[in-house]
Amino acid sequence: MERSDNGPRLIIVCGLPGSGKTTLAKVLESRHRAVRFSPDEWMDAISPDLYDEERRGKIEALQWKFGQELLTLGLTVIIEWGTWGRSERDTLGLGARALGAAVELHYVSASVDVIFDRIQRRGIEKPPVERDALSRWFELFQVPTPEEMALFDEPLVADLASG
Secondary structure, three states: OOOOOOOOEEEEEEOOOOOOHHHHHHHHHHHHOOEEEOHHHHHHHHOOOOOOHHHHHHHHHHHHHHHHHHHHOOOEEEEEEEOOOHHHHHHHHHHHHHOOOEEEEEEOOOOHHHHHHHHHHHOOOOOOOOHHHHHHHHHHOOOOOHHHHOOOOOOOOOOOOOO
């Protein structure tokens, strides 16, 4: 990994499962020569249950610890956790800023129908996601407001997310 010409940068990619976070995060990872942290990939490697919230929490804490170390080295880090709540996004952003990093937020969205279709086609969730659960997730997810988005730095790469 090489230091960014623009200094350390945290890129947060948020959205519901199936919204396109991984697709966008991988493009940003390549363009920025960044380190990308995705708990789903780690969970898939060590646990058959992607919904083991206790294990996911431990993985995210470990990823954030590594991410902060990389930011102090001047690197670009991508967090692809979903970050459903503003408080989680605020915590990450404030932690990165305390290390002198710029912070970007990319919100990826799609309709319930598109997300449900994508989740069903990829078929990795065990147990499978029910449409009712997905509808509840839409209610729980805190979409970033324009006021929240204004707290973040402008992306170095134009937002490639398409809803």
